[in-house]
Amino acid sequence: MPGVDHCLQEAMTIPGAVGASIVDYTTGFPVATTGAAPNADHEGAAAGTAEVVQAANSRSLFVSAIPHDLLEDLIITTAGGYHLLRVVQTEFDSRLVLYVWLDRVRGNLAVARRKMQRLADELVAS
């Protein structure tokens, strides 16, 4: 049975992964973290992550009018890295995202996205 720590360990096996965390995006709090964080500050990174997710969730440009067409991924690329956010869909009220920071040179965006999708699903599905 994969728990939260196991999920983060698996996330760190994604090629190029530098750090990973699970963030509560209502409060901007890292529920669980592993590895490195931008500016060596997991809590700061989580607060920023939450702001990005809330912005995407509240701007009409990204909010779909179709029922159940919910936000899945947010991908931010910089010259040095990839920042991937995957919404963890739980049936109970939680509002969490899985965040993985990848090294740009070693990381592969498509591979990482698919792996994160699987991890986020496995975390909550039996």
Next chain:
Amino acid sequence: MAATKTAAPGDLLAQIADERQTGALVVGGHPGGAVYVFEGRVIYAESPAAPGVGELLTSSGRLAGRTWQNALDLGTSTARVGRLLVEQGHLTQGELELCVLGATYDAAYFVLAAGTGPVEFLPSATHWLGPVVHIDTAAVLREVRRRVKLLDDIIPNTRIDTAPVTPVARPPRERVTVTALQWELLIHADGQRTPADLALLLGRAGYATIQELRRLAALGLIELPEVRVPENSDFVRLPQHRREVAPVSRPAPATAEAPVVPVISGPAPDRHPPPDSGPPSGAPPPAATLPPPAPPPGEGNTGPNRLPRLARRKPGAKLPKELAGIPDPPVHQGTDEVLLKRIRTALRALR
């Protein structure tokens, strides 16, 4: 150490963590609650203002009430309710951990944010859920302080967090955008339910609830709780009843009745005078006595749902968009999915 004393719960919790104790820190007052510590690390927290793991899992439909009750009956005495749910396959370990983490931080805010209050430490007390997660106590305390500040950044009015919620009768502007949770709160707020009631009712985190309520207050969509004047303490203020914006039993607009204005309809124009030939209030309206013309195809105004026809419609002219056919009842795309989820939940409960 078991004696009740008045202290800052946060300071006491930090001291307990330093000494690596095990037990429950029970905080009185409103809302109050308890933080459970195992060898100096927080394993659970509960407060009447925050839905617990059981409420979150059952009110969302993730677990059937019977499943939860069975786990409680079996596991309470041995403090392994959480492990039982995972072992019996009702929850994944990930779901349980995430739910417990969320509920713990949520309740910890309500227990620890209060400045001072009656505090009691019950050594070696443990929670029936059993240790599912172990959280660094310093992280909990830091997060509670941060959450207090987050709320004050929205609007610094702590009365919103406890007072019954009353939506304003009229929004202060023409166009209002609310989030899904804000909408849930607004339609369930009736002037009597407190934020804690709403959180329990909706199965939403208590902190997320008051966060959205503060935002609604900042937007002017809920009424700010009045500050109670001490001189008026003889009076009991009755809960304010939610005012109706519009009467519920509004008469339905009459449709498909005989048109009040004469209608010049499309086909067979040669048998009618041209549309602009006479004033519409002239003697017998020419079109009223004629059989209804065959509607042009594709305009959807056939059958019993025929719309009131328009005056002075030119042959071949199209209906305005808002009248062009009664729209089909919207197809709810989620129906099957919702039904299947309910079946799945019911089947899981049978396992």
